[in-house]
Amino acid sequence: MLNRDEDILKAAEDWHKAGHGVALATVVETWGSAPRPAGSSLVINDEGTFLGSVSGGCVEGAVVTEAMDVIESGKPKMLEFGVADETAWNVGLSCGGTIRVFVEKVG
Amino acid sequence: MKLEILHELNAERAARRPVILVTDTENGEQRLVKAADFARDPLRTELEKQLRMGKSAGIEAGGRKLFLNVFAPTARMVVIGAVHISQALAPLARSLGYDVTIIDPRTAFASPERFPDIPLIAEWPDVALPPLNVDHYTAFVALTHDPKIDDPALLHAFERDCFYIGALGSRKTHAKRGERLRAQGARESDIARIHAPIGLPIGAVSPAEIAVAIMAEITAQLRLPPKEKEAAA
Numbered sequence: 166m167l168n169r170d171e172d173i174l175k176a177a178e179d180w181h182k183a184g185h186g187v188a189l190a191t192v193v194e195t196w197g198s199a200p201r202p203a204g205s206s207l208v209i210n211d212e213g214t215f216l217g218s219v220s221g222g223c224v225e226g227a228v229v230t231e232a233m234d235v236i237e238s239g240k241p242k243m244l245e246f247g248v249a250d251e252t253a254w255n256v257g258l259s260c261g262g263t264i265r266v267f268v269e270k271v272g
Numbered sequence: 273m274k275l276e277i278l279h280e281l282n283a284e285r286a287a288r289r290p291v292i293l294v295t296d297t298e299n300g301e302q303r304l305v306k307a308a309d310f311a312r313d314p315l316r317t318e319l320e321k322q323l324r325m326g327k328s329a330g331i332e333a334g335g336r337k338l339f340l341n342v343f344a345p346t347a348r349m350v351v352i353g354a355v356h357i358s359q360a361l362a363p364l365a366r367s368l369g370y371d372v373t374i375i376d377p378r379t380a381f382a383s384p385e386r387f388p389d390i391p392l393i394a395e396w397p398d399v400a401l402p403p404l405n406v407d408h409y410t411a412f413v414a415l416t417h418d419p420k421i422d423d424p425a426l427l428h429a430f431e432r433d434c435f436y437i438g439a440l441g442s443r444k445t446h447a448k449r450g451e452r453l454r455a456q457g458a459r460e461s462d463i464a465r466i467h468a469p470i471g472l473p474i475g476a477v478s479p480a481e482i483a484v485a486i487m488a489e490i491t492a493q494l495r496l497p498p499k500e501k502e503a504a505a
Contacts, residue, residue: 175282178278181278202327203327241300243297271273272275
């Protein structure tokens with residue numbers, strides 16, 4: 166019963182209907198002071214247009230890039246972002262938290 | 273996510289019916305579980321808990337890593353009576369994430385000056401309520417003390433199975449209310465659902481304190497498991 170990202174899943178459906186390749190990224194786990202709770206999502210289409218958020222804006226760019234691969238391959242991916250994880254990812258969360266983001270293709 | 277699942281998920285959300293999307297985060301397998309089907313689901317305990325908390329979370333079940341994504345409708349609050357308590361209750365409920373609507377046919381009470389930014393309907397409940405689509409995810413609070421306004425509103429709340437129904441008034445006032453509602457066809461089980469005297473017993477005196485007592489009672493009704501809920505009521 167919380168306010169949720171109402172239009173994100175609607176956009177996912179609409180974009181797919183319009184013939185776009187679409188991926189959905191969802192925060193599935195958080196540690197520390199993560200900016201967005203589990204269940205927060207970001208929808209991305211094959212043009213790189215996106216809606217929603219999985220962090221305060223720190224890692225969306227990287228998620229969009231990964232989502233392009235997922236749209237291409239159709240295989241889901243688990244991404245992990247955190248300050249301590251800079252060797253794997255060039256982006257980190259300024260707040261010091263860590264998040265795991267599940268990226269999947271729609272359709 | 274399969275298109276059928278996404279389509280069904282959006283349809284359930286639009287209809288304000290709670291669902292949980294279960295995803296195996298290792299292989300991407302998914303299924304959508306409607307709240308009505310929780311009871312016969314192998315994960316029922318976890319599903320019920322997460323829905324009650326309104327919180328998405330990862331779990332491990334049968335050696336699989338699953339993510340339970342909870343889609344619960346936004347809670348609403350309908351307040352009958354643009355009274356002093358409502359002036360404290362409406363902003364408080366809003367801060368807890370409720371969409372609040374206030375109904376009072378008395379235009380002197382239902383004035384925007386008294387309720388800045390809160391949706392107000394200066395109509396009788398029989399006119400104001402039907403278009404609101406009051407549902408289970410609605411906390412329904414009757415505060416006018418006027419049977420002509422509160423009673424028809426409460427009958428509507430019974431019909432729509434609101435998760436919380438509360439009405440202002442002493443035990444004596446409430447006993448009389450029960451008689452009136454019974455005469456209008458309300459069932460005993462409906463009348464028993466009314467929280468009256470309204471609010472948790474915290475010794476509230478001022479309108480703002482009464483608002484806190486009401487909001488606490490609503491929160492308990494929303495979040496506590498059924499057994500503890502009975503104890504708190």
